[in-house]
Amino acid sequence: MAFLLILSLLALAGLTVTLVGRRMRRGRQVRAFPELPTPTFKVVALGNSGSGKTVLLASLFYQFRARPGRPYYLDTDPSTRVWLGSLLSTVVDPTEPWPSATRRDGTRTYRFDCVTQVEEKPTTAFTIEYLDYAGEIFELLGAGDTALDNLVGEVTAADALIGVLDGRRVLQFLRGQAQGRAYLIAKIAVMVQLMARARCAIYLVISKWDLVHDFGEPAGADDRTRLEAVVDALMTVDHISDLVRSRTTVRLIPVSAVGSGFARLDESTGVVTKRPDGTFAPYNVDIPVAAIVPDLFTRVRQSMDSQVVGAIESEYRARRRHTPDEIVSEMGAFLLRPAGVALRATLDSVMSRPYSGEVVAMMLDWIARPSQRKDAELAAFRAEAHRQAYTLLEARTVVLDDFQRMLHRLEHDLPASVLSR
Ligand SMILES: Nc1nc2c(ncn2[C@@H]2O[C@H](COP(=O)(O)OP(=O)(O)OP(=O)(O)O)[C@@H](O)[C@H]2O)c(=O)[nH]1
Ligand SMILES: [Mg+2]
Known part of the structure; x- marks a missing residue:
């Protein structure tokens, strides 16, 4: 009798556990995921036409793709995903010309969601708003231009600024060529003035780092030595050293959207051509975006x-x-x-x-x-x-x-x- 009682108690307990478990599982399915609002961080990319902003953007989106071993990736809306993908394939294909410059009406804000897995469900951890300007604007701006007012508004509201310095021009400067001096002293003046007005972190990016060689550095100099030489040279330019001195967070990040063996500079024409057998291996392109939130916090x-x-x-x-x-x-x-x-x-x-x-x-x-x-x-x-x-x-x-x-x-x-x- 006692045995039967224990048996039926055990059966009842088992039934209760099963029912409660089922209800909990069902509850789990129907209950809406408690959404925490997504923080958004704004970054503005500045740089003269041809400095490498848009190619960098396509390369960094590729670099932040979903891949094994990384617990997050960047995502965007389907049409932007397709557009950045086709831009990248144009860049990577050695038989295709480089993509054309961004037209002035092509200036736009990209929204990148940083997606992580929460309970096996892709969830946006935060969003990066990335504004890619047509560099032409820095050459055409005049006082009273509404585009300038807009630009100032965007820059002062940014959480970080990416100021792209054209690696090809920096190389000319390192070699003591007049065009390089004109670029660093005059051409980027509007951009530097804008950056000086903002209070946020500044990432000076040297684009086309794969080209910055043969300017008198020791034979076989590595990235560290080359960057030290570049910093010494840049600090001789007054408005750059003033900017650095007046700010709390300024980083100088050498990047190559394509990597060291992909393109070459034709010294006589100044044109960058793709090698027919080049390998695409981006360098540091993800760093400027990765730096924004940790530096701010x-x-x-x-x-x-x-x-x-x-x-x-x-x-x-x-x-x-x-x-x-x-x-x-x-x-x-x-x-x-x-x-x-x-x-x-x-x-x-x-x-x-x-x-x-x-x-x-x-x-x-x-x-x-x-x-x-x-x-x-x-x-x-x-x-x-x-x-x-x-x-x-x-x-x-x-x-x-x-x-x-x-x-x-x-x-x-x-x-x-x-x-x-
Ligand atoms: N070697 C090398 N060349 C690059 C790299 N990135 C860009 N370039 C060259 O620079 C050119 C201009 O790059 P874009 O990204 O279109 O320049 P941009 O700053 O967006 O220019 P605008 O749209 O006119 O403002 C490309 O067509 C390539 O020839 C790089 O990482 N390495
Ligand atoms: Mg562009």
């Missing part, structure tokens, strides 16, 4: 004293107890408390545009990373809605950590790339 953290950072960490722990829908609305309340007021003052001084709750939420998560790690195990026991939001926050941290690693590698390999910090 680092600047904010470095501008705050340790008490505020401590307060943010405890605030972060408290926030763990709330539901994901409350995370962003909580920001309003936090920003009114003393640590929040201090954070706002820092953001006002570091960011050049009004910041959104999403950016603040992402930044707080990044600042409080150590305590986030400690919460990792706890998260497994929380309500599913909370756990998914938590996993998204963690996925963002994984992306930022990978970006940070890329920056550390750059600084290690090319110390001269840090112009100011």
